Amino acid sequence: MKGEYYMTKESVEEYIKLAKEVNSLQLIEKLKTYLTPNSVLLEIGSGPGTDWKVLNTIYEAIGSDNSAEFLKHLTNENPTGEFLNLDVITLSTDKKFDGMYSNKVMHHLKNSELAKSIHRQHNVLKANGIICHSFWKGEGSEIFKGLFVNYHTKTSLKENFQEYFEILLLEEYKEFEEYDSILLIGKKK
Numbered sequence: 556m557k558g559e560y561y562m563t564k565e566s567v568e569e570y571i572k573l574a575k576e577v578n579s580l581q582l583i584e585k586l587k588t589y590l591t592p593n594s595v596l597l598e599i600g601s602g603p604g605t606d607w608k609v610l611n612t613i614y615e616a617i618g619s620d621n622s623a624e625f626l627k628h629l630t631n632e633n634p635t636g637e638f639l640n641l642d643v644i645t646l647s648t649d650k651k652f653d654g655m656y657s658n659k660v661m662h663h664l665k666n667s668e669l670a671k672s673i674h675r676q677h678n679v680l681k682a683n684g685i686i687c688h689s690f691w692k693g694e695g696s697e698i699f700k701g702l703f704v705n706y707h708t709k710t711s712l713k714e715n716f717q718e719y720f721e722i723l724l725l726e727e728y729k730e731f732e733e734y735d736s737i738l739l740i741g742k743k744k
């Protein structure tokens with residue numbers, strides 16, 4: 556991710572206010588079909604921590620982000636939680652996980668960065684590990700609030716992930732408008 560948004564105190568406070576109404580329960584319900592409760596789950600790009608709070612009631616959820624400001628917020632709000640400073644491209648950790656979850660994070664990666672990330676995700680997951688990621692649906696890319704945004708289709712996601720993951724679910728859903736988003740759930744090959 557290039558750009559300062561998510562990195563400054565002001566923009567992080569703004570994002571937390573804007574994302575207050577975001578409800579990801581539909582994604583987490585789908586994940587529960589494939590990943591057993593109490594599994595060790597890494598969340599990438601936890602941001603405000605809304606999803607992490609729900610995930611942590613079901614799983615042994617470890618949150619993460621590459622923004623020091625978001626990590627400060629996550630730790631202050633959840634003093635007993637575990638949060639790692641991780642970039643989704645490199646995932647520099649020796650820990651291994653049963654599952655990995657991200658909600659609207661990897662659209663900030665260029666295609667070459669996404670390819671690196673998928674390889675690393677495969678490495679840090681245990682055998683048969685599950686991934687559950689959401690993306691904005693569309694074609695091409697743009698800069699929004701100074702951040703790179705890469706849109707995906709079901710076809711482009713399948714092409715990117717299928718070498719390392721068996722695709723278990725790939726479906727469009729509504730975040731703000733009908734079919735503006737895509738959910739991908741996969742199992743480590």
Ligand SMILES: C[S@@+](CC[C@H](N)C(=O)[O-])C[C@H]1O[C@@H](n2cnc3c(N)ncnc32)[C@H](O)[C@@H]1O
Pocket residue numbers: 556561574577599600601602603604605606619620621622625641642643644657658659660663
């Ligand atoms: C759109 S927000 C989504 C946050 C949260 N998942 C939600 O649904 O509210 C994107 C989050 O991903 C984080 N992020 C962006 N690029 C990242 C990267 N390369 N590695 C890890 N986290 C990243 C940002 O700091 C931010 O917290």
